[in-house]
Amino acid sequence: MVAEREQEKISILLEDLASLESYARDLLNFLPLPVCLVSSIGIILEANPAFEKISGYKIEEAIGKPIEDIFVKEEIEEVSKATLEKGFIKGKEINLLTKDKRKIPVSVSTLLRKSEEGEIIGYFLALFDLTDIKKAEAEIKRRIEELEKLREKEIILRIRERAKTKDIERKVKELEEMRKALMNILEDVEEERKKAEEEKNKTLAIINNLADGLLVFDKEGKVSLINPQAEKFFGVKEKEVVGKSILELNQFDNFRPIVEMVGSEIKEMFRKEVFIKENLVLEVTTLPMVREGEKFGTLMILHDVTREKEIERMKSEFVSISAHQLRTPLSAIKWTLRMFLDGDLGEITKEQREFLERIYKSNERMISLINDLLNVTRIEEGRYVYKPTPVDVAQICQSTIELYKEEIERKNLELIFKKPQELPKVMADVEKISLAIQNLLENAIRYTLPGGKVEIVLEKKENEIQFLIKDTGIGIPKDQQGRVFTKFFRAPNAMKIDTQGSGLGLFITKNIIEAHGGKIWFESEEGKGTIFYFTLPITEVIEKRY
Amino acid sequence: MPPELTKEVAQKLMEIKGEVRGVVFKTDAEYVLKEKGEEGLKKVEEELEKLGYPIKYKEIKTLNYYPVGLRIISLLTIKKVFDFDEKKIEEMGFFATKISLIPRLFIKYVFSFSKIFFEQGPRIWREHWTVGELIPVELNEEKKYAILNLKSFTLHPIYCSYLKGYFSGLFQRMVKSPKITCEETKCTFRGDKYHEFLLKW
Numbered sequence: 057m058v059a060e061r062e063q064e065k066i067s068i069l070l071e072d073l074a075s076l077e078s079y080a081r082d083l084l085n086f087l088p089l090p091v092c093l094v095s096s097i098g099i100i101l102e103a104n105p106a107f108e109k110i111s112g113y114k115i116e117e118a119i120g121k122p123i124e125d126i127f128v129k130e131e132i133e134e135v136s137k138a139t140l141e142k143g144f145i146k147g148k149e150i151n152l153l154t155k156d157k158r159k160i161p162v163s164v165s166t167l168l169r170k171s172e173e174g175e176i177i178g179y180f181l182a183l184f185d186l187t188d189i190k191k192a193e194a195e196i197k198r199r200i201e202e203l204e205k206l207r208e209k210e211i212i213l214r215i216r217e218r219a220k221t222k223d224i225e226r227k228v229k230e231l232e233e234m235r236k237a238l239m240n241i242l243e244d245v246e247e248e249r250k251k252a253e254e255e256k257n258k259t260l261a262i263i264n265n266l267a268d269g270l271l272v273f274d275k276e277g278k279v280s281l282i283n284p285q286a287e288k289f290f291g292v293k294e295k296e297v298v299g300k301s302i303l304e305l306n307q308f309d310n311f312r313p314i315v316e317m318v319g320s321e322i323k324e325m326f327r328k329e330v331f332i333k334e335n336l337v338l339e340v341t342t343l344p345m346v347r348e349g350e351k352f353g354t355l356m357i358l359h360d361v362t363r364e365k366e367i368e369r370m371k372s373e374f375v376s377i378s379a380h381q382l383r384t385p386l387s388a389i390k391w392t393l394r395m396f397l398d399g400d401l402g403e404i405t406k407e408q409r410e411f412l413e414r415i416y417k418s419n420e421r422m423i424s425l426i427n428d429l430l431n432v433t434r435i436e437e438g439r440y441v442y443k444p445t446p447v448d449v450a451q452i453c454q455s456t457i458e459l460y461k462e463e464i465e466r467k468n469l470e471l472i473f474k475k476p477q478e479l480p481k482v483m484a485d486v487e488k489i490s491l492a493i494q495n496l497l498e499n500a501i502r503y504t505l506p507g508g509k510v511e512i513v514l515e516k517k518e519n520e521i522q523f524l525i526k527d528t529g530i531g532i533p534k535d536q537q538g539r540v541f542t543k544f545f546r547a548p549n550a551m552k553i554d555t556q557g558s559g560l561g562l563f564i565t566k567n568i569i570e571a572h573g574g575k576i577w578f579e580s581e582e583g584k585g586t587i588f589y590f591t592l593p594i595t596e597v598i599e600k601r602y
Numbered sequence: 603m604p605p606e607l608t609k610e611v612a613q614k615l616m617e618i619k620g621e622v623r624g625v626v627f628k629t630d631a632e633y634v635l636k637e638k639g640e641e642g643l644k645k646v647e648e649e650l651e652k653l654g655y656p657i658k659y660k661e662i663k664t665l666n667y668y669p670v671g672l673r674i675i676s677l678l679t680i681k682k683v684f685d686f687d688e689k690k691i692e693e694m695g696f697f698a699t700k701i702s703l704i705p706r707l708f709i710k711y712v713f714s715f716s717k718i719f720f721e722q723g724p725r726i727w728r729e730h731w732t733v734g735e736l737i738p739v740e741l742n743e744e745k746k747y748a749i750l751n752l753k754s755f756t757l758h759p760i761y762c763s764y765l766k767g768y769f770s771g772l773f774q775r776m777v778k779s780p781k782i783t784c785e786e787t788k789c790t791f792r793g794d795k796y797h798e799f800l801l802k803w
Contacts, residue, residue: 120774
């Protein structure tokens with residue numbers, strides 16, 4: 057009876073146990089939370105379907121597997137260690153490794169399991185899949201980041217907008233300033249234009265009212281302006297000549313002498329006289345018009361010298377007539393005095409001789425002056441006739457020196473005459489060249505103080521013979537040097553020494569030399585002396601120049 | 603070569619003394635369901651009925667004791683119906699340890715492998731069977747092998763294959779190793795006095 061009773065109790069216990077096992081299994085199977093039981097050494101002993109689902113391992117595959125095969129080793133080791141030490145952990149985030157090698161973020165909680173004897177026999181491990189949460193978190197983070205980016209973009213856009221606005225404002229300001237500056241410039245330009253207009257009008261008024269004629273040629277040598285005076289000179293109208301070249305102006309008779317003189321290239325010249333027609337002599341000056349170093353045209357100034365020429369002609373005529381009229385009685389006086397002095401008219405006393413000699417010298421000077429005046433008149437009237445023949449210039453020089461030998465000795469001057477062994481002859485008018493050399497030598501002797509030195513040097517240059525007449529005389533003041541070759545010029549220091557000179561010698565000399573195709577110039581320093589140079593061409597045949 | 607399962611053979615098997623927990627029928631059924639599904643299990647039950655020993659697997663009580671002969675008939679019927687070889691029977695044993703209530707509930711998986719091996723090994727056997735005696739003989743954790751003797755257990759050769767799988771499965775719960783092998787080094791059906799199983803990992 058007792059045994060039966062015990063057997064019945066055992067049966068009931070076994071049934072309870074079976075029910076309990078069934079209950080536990082059903083509960084485990086039902087649980088949506090993945091759960092597993094892990095042994096104390098880390099082997100999976102139990103797993104539920106939810107665990108099977110998340111891990112991809114079938115329950116029978118998971119059971120017996122080391123737990124580190126299903127989780128990231130370092131992470132699960134930390135979980136195991138913490139569980140064994142503390143008895144549990146809650147919500148630790150680790151990563152589960154699925155069968156197909158995926159990594160799933162999970163939150164794990166554990167609970168230590170012990171036997172009745174208190175020995176650790178393992179722990180329960182429950183998982184919570186964080187994939188969706190992580191995704192949601194990532195999505196939220198992404199959206200936050202997007203929002204942040206958008207915000208940043210918006211801020212940047214705002215900043216840019218502000219910058220743009222500021223930039224636009226700045227540019228508007230700049231434009232406004234630029235506009236003002238431009239307006240100012242325009243005002244200035246307008247003012248300048250008005251000024252220029254006024255200046256132009258003034259200039260035009262001056263040009264139009266100028267007594268001289270003006271012709272302006274452009275860069276291409278064509279007439280761009282002609283003033284009323286020039287129109288009057290040539291008897292043309294502006295529209296007839298503007299745009300025409302100098303050669304095209306040849307069609308107008310009155311222009312022809314000008315064209316011949318200036319040539320097609322409009323040669324530069326200064327105050328050259330040209331006979332245009334009866335009662336019209338013009339003095340022509342052509343000047344290049346230069347701007348910033350570049351020629352942009354030519355200005356032709358036409359000065360009417362008809363009246364001056366007429367006066368000059370009348371003066372020359374008067375001088376010529378007077379000289380001629382005076383020379384005859386002066387010659388008579390000269391020869392009469394000579395006769396007295398030579399004793400042809402009887403004995404004269406010493407005192408009478410001295411007076412007569414003085415009169416004779418004065419008469420000589422008078423004759424010389426008259427000759428000079430006649431020469432000048434001839435030169436100016438173009439009647440100074442040259443008769444060139446081959447001449448030995450050294451001989452002419454020597455002869456001239458001989459004429460002044462007495463004077464040189466009287467003033468105790470040292471005279472040096474240098475010449476090469478041989479010199480070619482030149483074509484020259486002996487009389488005129490002698491006169492030129494005389495004038496130069498006479499000046500050198502006259503204006504050199506006693507004891508001084510006069511030197512004549514002849515040299516053959518390439519195609520010419522150069523004459524040099526050097527003295528140690530009083531020199532020509534610097535400020536007077538520009539007038540040396542003009543008529544009746546005498547330097548003040550020269551007049552102090554000698555009151556006898558006519559001031560015509562160098563004018564005549566220059567004309568003679570130039571008429572022979574030569575050149576004349578000088579170097580002088582007041583108080584030290586003067587050097588006159590002139591050249592005569594060797595081969596050139598001198599022809600009548602006037 | 604054991605005789606083919608017939609009614610007569612089954613009747614003879616039923617004469618073997620000893621009992622076994624209903625859990626083993628449950629694990630058999632679970633394996634068939636896993637491998638062949640409900641249809642498979644139905645075929646097995648039909649075959650058993652033909653043999654005159656009908657088993658309704660779902661009605662089996664996990665912790666109740668049933669005749670050992672019936673368990674042998676169950677295994678042989680499954681083998682016959684599905685033409686399972688020894689490897690498949692070994693797999694059934696291995697699978698049983700995963701789902702069986704006994705290794706899950708009654709083994710205390712303490713830290714000491716030695717304690718589990720020597721103390722709980724015989725208990726597990728006793729939890730299942732009223733016949734036979736499981737004796738843990740040697741455990742060498744350093745060299746990674748263990749020897750188990752099974753004495754007084756000469757039911758049917760099919761159990762030799764099944765137990766190889768079963769012991770392998772149990773050891774997998776106790777040692778971390780990717781591969782555990784079990785070899786039957788001694789067998790009563792080969793003339794030995796007892797069965798001896800060598801487990802390596």
